[in-house]
Amino acid sequence: MASPMNGGDGTHSYSKNSTLQRCGLSAVEDAIKEAVMQNVETDKLLCGSTRFAIADLGCSVGPNTFHAVETIIEAVQHKSSTNNLEFQVLFNDQIGNDFNTLFASLPQERNYFAAAVAGSFYGRLFPSSSIHIAYSSGALHWLSKLPEGLKVKDSPAWNAGRIHYSGASDAVVKAYAEQLEEDLENFLRCRAQEIVGGGMIVILVGGVSHANVQHRSTVLFTFVEAILIDMVKEGVLAQEVVDSFNIPIVYACINDVRRIVEKNGCFEIVKMEMVEPVDIATAETNVVMHLRAAMEGTLIDHFGEEITEQVLVRAMRLPTHMMVDAAHGGGIFALLKRK
Numbered sequence: 001m002a003s004p005m006n007g008g009d010g011t012h013s014y015s016k017n018s019t020l021q022r023c024g025l026s027a028v029e030d031a032i033k034e035a036v037m038q039n040v041e042t043d044k045l046l047c048g049s050t051r052f053a054i055a056d057l058g059c060s061v062g063p064n065t066f067h068a069v070e071t072i073i074e075a076v077q078h079k080s081s082t083n084n085l086e087f088q089v090l091f092n093d094q095i096g097n098d099f100n101t102l103f104a105s106l107p108q109e110r111n112y113f114a115a116a117v118a119g120s121f122y123g124r125l126f127p128s129s130s131i132h133i134a135y136s137s138g139a140l141h142w143l144s145k146l147p148e149g150l151k152v153k154d155s156p157a158w159n160a161g162r163i164h165y166s167g168a169s170d171a172v173v174k175a176y177a178e179q180l181e182e183d184l185e186n187f188l189r190c191r192a193q194e195i196v197g198g199g200m201i202v203i204l205v206g207g208v209s210h211a212n213v214q215h216r217s218t219v220l221f222t223f224v225e226a227i228l229i230d231m232v233k234e235g236v237l238a239q240e241v242v243d244s245f246n247i248p249i250v251y252a253c254i255n256d257v258r259r260i261v262e263k264n265g266c267f268e269i270v271k272m273e274m275v276e277p278v279d280i281a282t283a284e285t286n287v288v289m290h291l292r293a294a295m296e297g298t299l300i301d302h303f304g305e306e307i308t309e310q311v312l313v314r315a316m317r318l319p320t321h322m323m324v325d326a327a328h329g330g331g332i333f334a335l336l337k338r339k
């Protein structure tokens with residue numbers, strides 16, 4: 001299970017280190033507006049009610065979530081024949097997420113009612129047929145849990161000397177792929193129950209165009225892996241502690257995502273395409289700070305605070321251009337309509 005992003009609004013917080021994720025949204029903002037305007041028929045969806053419910057699944061602490069929600073509301077309002085809609089925004093994330101920071105920084109001038117829904121989006125979160133648009137950005141590549149085999153020393157999927165499936169054995173790759181499939185199936189099964197007929201899911205998630213392509217962000221994991229191996233060689237860390245650590249992230253192949261959606265059968269695929277983030281402010285963006293804001297919790301859970309600090313200090317010394325290139329990972333943009 002993913003550890004939550006760094007909370008608060010300090011130097012290492014996700015709220016101060018999430019411009020790369022924001023660039024992902026910017027790349028598809030117009031497409032989201034267009035899709036909502038073309039596909040969401042508010043009169044049919046609402047059947048006389050004025051409550052329009054939007055869920056952000058894996059919202060973290062902001063500010064990206066506010067921007068996404070505003071984009072969706074603007075498009076719905078543009079399309080709607082009435083101006084008496086009441087928007088309810090359900091901010092979802094794991095229970096450990098810093099919802100206090102999220103709610104303390106809600107825009108003062110907002111045209112929606114806000115509520116938090118804590119829990120995993122791989123399970124049920126909302127009542128049946130209660131959501132009109134679900135949105136999820138930068139979250140679905142986090143697995144619900146590590147594949148079992150990776151935790152067992154005698155298993156073929158024991159990932160000795162590595163911390164991810166990139167460059168790992170076939171057994172490790174297969175274990176990750178099976179977990180991804182199970183998770184996406186659960187995600188779709190739950191959303192199919194929660195989203196009203198004609199409602200939509202908007203997904204933006206790190207992914208790859210072909211099964212044999214490595215997502216560029218995995219280069220960051222390779223850097224961390226090399227740092228950990230150095231620490232083993234220096235006697236700072238035991239080999240087995242590194243062998244038993246694995247990052248619970250899979251960058252899905254777009255064809256697999258399409259196949260899993262089709263297998264679920266409850267959603268029409270309105271759009272499913274690869275996107276490259278635009279406008280990454282490479283010079284100003286500190287990629288290691290982004291890595292830290294997103295991964296520090298996961299590292300601390302396994303290695304403790306002291307070792308994690310050492311890993312991150314070493315990562316800060318890596319050449320910036322290597323890190324920046326790694327951060328230019330592409331993503332999958334999917335618009336699904338509940339049948």
Ligand SMILES: C[S@@+](CC[C@H](N)C(=O)[O-])C[C@H]1O[C@@H](n2cnc3c(N)ncnc32)[C@H](O)[C@@H]1O
Nearest residue numbers: 002021058060064093094120121137138139142
């Ligand atoms: C990189 S952040 C993305 C935040 C925001 N959507 C954005 O685009 O900036 C990923 C978020 O997904 C959340 N997340 C990961 N797995 C989750 C799960 N199973 N259920 C709910 N949230 C999850 C994490 O806690 C984290 O806050």
